[in-house]
Amino acid sequence: MNRTTAHYAGITHGRDQSPAAPLMTLTYRSRATSPLSETQLGDLQHTAAARNRAEGITGMVIYSDNRFFQWLEGPPASIARIWSSISRDPRHADIEALSVHAAPTRLFAKWSLKLTTGQGDPLIEEVTASTVSSTNAGAERLAALAIAAEPTEARRLLTAAYTEFRSISALTELLIEPAARCLGDLWAADDCGEYDVTLGLCRLQTFLREVAAESVQQRVEHPLVVLVAPLPGEIHMLGATLDAEALWQAGHDTRVRFPSTEQALERIVATNWFDAIDLSLSPAFSRQHRIDRMRHIVDSVRRASKNPALVVIAGGRAFNDRIASSADVHADASCTSAAHLCEDIARARGSRQHEQAGVGIPRAL
CATH class of the missing domain: 1.10.1240 (Methyltransferase, Methionine Synthase (B12-binding Domains); Chain A, domain 1)
Structure with missing residues (x-):
């Protein structure tokens, strides 16, 4: 059994903080949605440190130039719960997991959450530099x-x-x-x-x-009807599968299709009502040569759609690696992970409804 497999196989539930308990390290970076004052940073650190103590988590966070870099370490179950909370926090966006792997020991055992707003700490600089270029061993x-x-x-x-x-x-x-x-x-x-x-x-x-x-589907009062499809011609379906699972679990009416041509996709949106459409490229390859084609297809889908307020989300490795943006393909938003797709759709839909309300266009229900 390899080390990573052994790590996962040996995990037990609960907040066991004994030296023999399995440890996981998670690092991520993100962008603050608005600048934070010293008081706000202090409040953030106080709240997060208390939560980390309850979960047996230690770590550090750097806040500089409106960006966050955070290192968390602790029991895998606790890391998963903390990450779920972090991913939903509206105080930051462009959240990118950099590394998650088994760890032999803690680097920040003294701190539930060490906060720094500048450079100069040799340990932190070393950790940050090595982590940004590190890979996910698992x-x-x-x-x-x-x-x-x-x-x-x-x-x-x-x-x-x-x-x-x-x-x-x-x-x-x-x-x-x-x-x-x-x-x-x-x-x-x-x-x-x-x-x-x-x-x-x-x-x-x-x-x-x-x-x-x-998995159990959540119950929502007004589920959205969402079409999930790989871009016509895309042979890799994993991205669409992950997105569909996330939407279904969140309680939305999820329709998965695999149109082989642009015309087939147009017929689908012309004959069915969708609140949003999620189009994905390969989750493994950047597909840079398909960006122009994706923009053309997004434009044609909008023209064909029964819903004049259709929200279009673009996904795939090209967007995760920032090779392309939503503006490049005329989408309302780009999705870097299925874990954030529901939030991406909600934000894009809210923005579109706000724009339409400003010019007197009736809102889509």
Whole structure:
């Protein structure tokens, strides 16, 4: 059994802070939605430190130039709960998980949350520099196992991780999506072929459906009707599968289609009402050459749509890696992770309704 698999397989529930308890390290960066004063930063640190103490979490956060960088370490179950809260916090945006992996020891054991607003701390500078360029060891291992001749170990790793996280959202953002990007990196390094990448993504998609089989859909008063589809011609379906699972769990009326042509997609939106459409490119490859085509398709979908206020979300590795933006493809927003798709749709829909109200266009219900 490899180290990462052993780590997940040995996890137990609860907030065990004993030296022998498994440790996980999570790092991320984000952008504050508005500048924070010293008082606001103090309040943030006080609240977060109390929550971290209750969860057995230690770590540090840097706030500089309206950006956050945070390092968290502790029991995997606690990390998953803290990350779920962080991902929903409206005080920051452009949240990007940089690394999540098993850790042999804590680096910030003295602090529930150390806060710094400047440079000069050698330890923090060293940690920040190394983490920004670090890789997700668990995702690398999962990617390698997904293209192995026998994928049993990949299934076991994912199942064990979900048993601990109990969160499809955390599993998606911290393990499955990074593994998909690792598969693309293996191809770029000539360590595997495109067939292997496609096979690996299909296996990840299958394993996700297995672990998500027991998921329960939330109840919402006014669910949105959302079309989820890969861009016509895109052969990698994992991104659409992850997005559909996130939307379904959130209680929305999710329709998944795989149109083979632009005309087929136009017919779908012309004959059915959708509040939003989620179009995705490959989660493994950047697909830079398809950005212009995606913009053309987004424009044609808007023209064909029964809903004049249709919200269009674009996703895929190109947007996760900031190679392309929503403006580049004429979408209302770009989604960097399925874990944030519902929030992305809500924000884009709110912005569109606000714009329409300003020019007297009736709002879509």
